[in-house]
Amino acid sequence: MTNLNSSVDINEGLLKELEEFQLLLENEPENLKIKIDIANIHIKLGEYDLAIENFESLIGTEFENYQLFLQLAGVYSNLDNTEKTIENYIEVTKRKDDYYQAWFNLGNIYSKQGKLREAIHAFTKVTEFKPELHQLWYNLGNLYTKLDKIESAIENYEKSLQLKPDLILNLTNLPALYYRLENYDKAIETYNKILHFRPDNIPALISIAKIFNKLSQYDGAIKYFEKVIEIKNDDVPTLKAIAELYRKIGDIEKTIEYFEKIAQFTPKDFSIYYKIANNYSEQKNFLKAVPYYNKVLKINGEH
DSSP states (O other), rough: HHHHHHHHHHHHHHHHHHHHHHHHHHTTOOOOHHHHHHHHHOOOOOHHHHHHHHHTTTTTTTHHHHHHHHHHHHEEEEEETTTHHHHHHHHHHHHHTTTTTHHHHHHHHHHHHTTTHHHHHHHHHHHOOOTTOOOHHHHHHHHHHHHOHHHHHHHHHHHHHHOOOOOOGGTHHHHHHHHHOOOOHEEEEEEEEHHHOOTTTTHHHHHHHHHHHTTTHHHHHHHHHHHHHHOOTOOOOHHHHHHHHHHHTTOOHHHHHHHHHHHHOOTTOHHHHOOOOHHHHHOOOOOHHHHHHEEEEEHHHOO
């Protein structure tokens, strides 16, 4: 109830102030600055159309400056009138080209509209005046990614990281871009930057392991897959990947060890028992192979 009364008191105060300014304008019609005060009160009251009417009446007068159009852009933005918001931000930049916030806002609006090249132009203008804004380079990276301009995207993402290294946590697509360029060393390096801040980031660990696997560097792949298991010991796809990698390098004992771990989590999967049995058979350890072949028969018999 207190908040409601307070709100009523504020509105009554604004209405009284508005009435005083309107009376003052009647007595001093040549004092156009009063219209700015009146418009600002209308904004506080949520009467945006009346605010616009007062601001626009000042166009063509001595008060036509970048600040006037900036206020108009803000009011139109409150009304969700995107086209008029853009129109007025453009007027701001015509009168004050180095007003970076107008360019930045234009970039955000164009991005939401899917006008990627217009957004790039606007954000690029900001770089002339505020190159220290990490969000600016990040936004440009996103836009170039959508245009599939990988090199430009990487360049801008890297600039954002120079300004804010922990931004890497929001740039999980950056190493994927390096991967697309087949720059596997940079992809791994970038995933490791993610791991510097989040050592338990499973997608990053798996991605590094897959790169090592692609490069036939199986020891490296195993190392990173096993880090995943340290975090999530029931990750069956990763356990399978490790088992197959150990098989590739000829370590049958480790292959069996990991297939047996998988069997603990998938006791009804006869294919795992079959692989264990086959690996024991390859070692000519038939005594250990037979019980697993029997498990395969039993599970198949149940089905």
